[in-house]
Amino acid sequence: MRIIILGPTGTGKSTQAEFISKMLKLKHIEAGALLRRLAKKNKLVRNFIDQGRLVPKEIVVKLVKKEIKNSKNFLLDGFPRTLSQLKSIDIKPDLVLFLKVDKYNLIKRLLLRKREDDSKENIEKRYRIYLKQTLPVLNYYRKKGILIEINGNPSIKEVSEDIKNKLIIFQN
Secondary structure (H helix, E strand, O other), X not given: OEEEEEOOOOOOHHHHHHHHHHHHOOEEEEHHHHHHHHHOOOHHHHHHHHOOOOOOHHHHHHHHXXXXXXXXXXXXXXXXXXXXXXXXHOOOOOEEEEEEOOHHHHHHHHHHHOOOOOOHHHHHHHXXXXXXXOHHHHHHXXXXXXXXXXXXXXXXXXXXXXXXXXXXXXXX
16 A cells, blocks of 8 residues: 655644554655755755755655665655655655644744754744645646545544544455
8 A cells, every 4th residue: 555644834744654554564655754864965855855945856866866766655744745756756645644733833833843954934934835745736636536634633633533444445
């Protein structure tokens, strides 16, 4: 099974992706973690992240392609974020989960996690970019009939339970 999980930064994608990948025994591929690892060695990537901007498509696509190269079953976390990335990677997922969290909760969560690139300015910038660039990706998968929306506002446990129930329904 190939699953993609999407949502703005701070929705709990990675937390839920870990839960899902363990439950379904899928390889968890987290685009953000791949980029943060690369940013430690690559100043250009570090600058994009520090400024709250998306890293160029070519870099992200190369990283993700390398990770999914020999995997039939995986959970792709936070990718693709743009239609351009979607077309470049050519993945045919079985299912796309969209974690939806209101803006107030996103900002609150991100400020609490105290990561270097989580200033209020960067959070706002990333959210605007998300709305502009990722909503078309969601609409693409919605038209394909494989998008499932998940309310990401409740507790981690409640969101996990909702995902589990929707995956059971999807598999049947």
